[in-house]
Amino acid sequence: MSSAPPTALLLYCRAGFEKECAQDITQAAENHGVAGWCRAAPDSAHVLFHPAQAGDLAVLQKRLAFAELCFARQMVSVSGPLRLSPEDRLPPLLDAARSLPGPYSCLWLETADTNEAKELSGFCRKFEPHLKKALSETGLLKPDNARLPRLHVFFTDSTTAYAGISRPGNSSGWPMGIPRLKMPREAPSRSTLKLAEAMLEMLGEQERAQLRPGRRAVDLGASPGGWTWQLANRGMKVTAVDNGPMDDALMASGLVEHLRADGFTFRPRHAVDWLVCDMVDKPARAVDLIARWFERGDCRAAIFNLKLPMKRRFEEVQLARAVLQERLSRLEGSWRIAARQLYHDREEVTLAVLPIA
Numbered sequence: 001m002s003s004a005p006p007t008a009l010l011l012y013c014r015a016g017f018e019k020e021c022a023q024d025i026t027q028a029a030e031n032h033g034v035a036g037w038c039r040a041a042p043d044s045a046h047v048l049f050h051p052a053q054a055g056d057l058a059v060l061q062k063r064l065a066f067a068e069l070c071f072a073r074q075m076v077s078v079s080g081p082l083r084l085s086p087e088d089r090l091p092p093l094l095d096a097a098r099s100l101p102g103p104y105s106c107l108w109l110e111t112a113d114t115n116e117a118k119e120l121s122g123f124c125r126k127f128e129p130h131l132k133k134a135l136s137e138t139g140l141l142k143p144d145n146a147r148l149p150r151l152h153v154f155f156t157d158s159t160t161a162y163a164g165i166s167r168p169g170n171s172s173g174w175p176m177g178i179p180r181l182k183m184p185r186e187a188p189s190r191s192t193l194k195l196a197e198a199m200l201e202m203l204g205e206q207e208r209a210q211l212r213p214g215r216r217a218v219d220l221g222a223s224p225g226g227w228t229w230q231l232a233n234r235g236m237k238v239t240a241v242d243n244g245p246m247d248d249a250l251m252a253s254g255l256v257e258h259l260r261a262d263g264f265t266f267r268p269r270h271a272v273d274w275l276v277c278d279m280v281d282k283p284a285r286a287v288d289l290i291a292r293w294f295e296r297g298d299c300r301a302a303i304f305n306l307k308l309p310m311k312r313r314f315e316e317v318q319l320a321r322a323v324l325q326e327r328l329s330r331l332e333g334s335w336r337i338a339a340r341q342l343y344h345d346r347e348e349v350t351l352a353v354l355p356i357a
C-alpha cells in the first residue's frame, strides 16, 4: 500500500474549542487566498483543514505562520487517515514516512488531549520503540539535525492514525503542542505558569531579552503574585496592583511594591517597560484599558488575559485584535499583536502587544 503526500492540516486544540480552531484556520487560510473545509468533531481536541484545491496545502505550508493562529496548539501537514492492522501496524506507517518529505529530526507519537485519548497514550508509549527502530533502519531518522521536519503519528484510536510533518520554527516545539513547564516551588500561584508560557511561546528572543534586571513592570490584578513572581524572578522591579494580599516571600525580595488600588484607574508615575494584567472582566473593558496605557505612553509592551464569553469566542478575539490595532494605528510607533490560547489558559486567551523596533 502506498501513501499519499500531505493533503490536510491537522491542528491540535483545547477540547471544546474545535469550532474556534476551525474558524481560526479557515480565516487565516483565506487571508492567504486559500479556501477549504474543516472536519472538527465536538470535544475531539483536533481539527482537520482540507484546502479545496490541489496544491493549496503547499501555499499554506509556505505562507501561513503558526503564530497567526490563536486556538491551535500544533500544526501538522498530514496524510491519512491510515488504517492499521492490529497484527502489524508498521507497514502503512513506514510507507507514509517514505512518501512524506523526510528525513526527520524526530518521531512523535501523539493523541488528542482528551480524557478518552489518555488510554491511547499508554499504547503509544509501548508502540513508539518499535516504530522508531523500524524507522531508524530506513535511514529516515536523523536526530542530529534539529532543523529537519519532525515526523508525527497522531492516533485517533489504536488502529487509525494520521502521519504528518511539522517544521521547527513554524509549529510548537512540544509533543502534543503542550509545553511541559515545571511549577516553580517559590511561585505563589499556579497562574504563574500562564505568564511563563506566554513569555516562552509568544515572545521572540529579542522581546524576551527585554524581561531583564532593571526593567520596570506593572502587574494589574496581581494577588497573590504568580505573575509578579515571573517578573521579579527575572530581576525586574514590579508594581503589583490589587486589593488582595501579596505573597510574603515575594514581597521580601525587595523588588515588588504592592499598591491596594483599582487596576482600572491606576496610572504609574513614570512609564514602565511592561504592563501585565490578569484581572477578570469583560473583554471590551480589558482591551480599552490596555489601549489607554499605550495611548498615554504608560507602557512599552503588554501581556494580558482576555476572558472569553460562552458564545462567539472567536469573534471576540478578532474584535479585540481589531480594536487594539485601530487604536494603536493612531499612535506614533508600531506594534505587533499576538493572541494565543495557551495550554495553561482555560476559558481565556492571552494577548501580547509588542513594539516593533
Ligand SMILES: C[S@@+](CC[C@H](N)C(=O)[O-])C[C@H]1O[C@@H](n2cnc3c(N)ncnc32)[C@H](O)[C@@H]1O
Pocket: 188, 189, 191, 192, 220, 221, 222, 223, 224, 225, 226, 227, 228, 241, 242, 243, 244, 261, 262, 263, 264, 278, 279, 280
Ligand atoms: C486571576 S487573579 C490574579 C492571579 C495573579 N495573576 C497570580 O498570578 O497570582 C485576578 C485578580 O484580579 C484582582 N482584581 C479584580 N479586579 C480588580 C481591580 N479592579 N483592581 C485591582 N485588582 C483587581 C482580584 O483581586 C484578583 O486577585
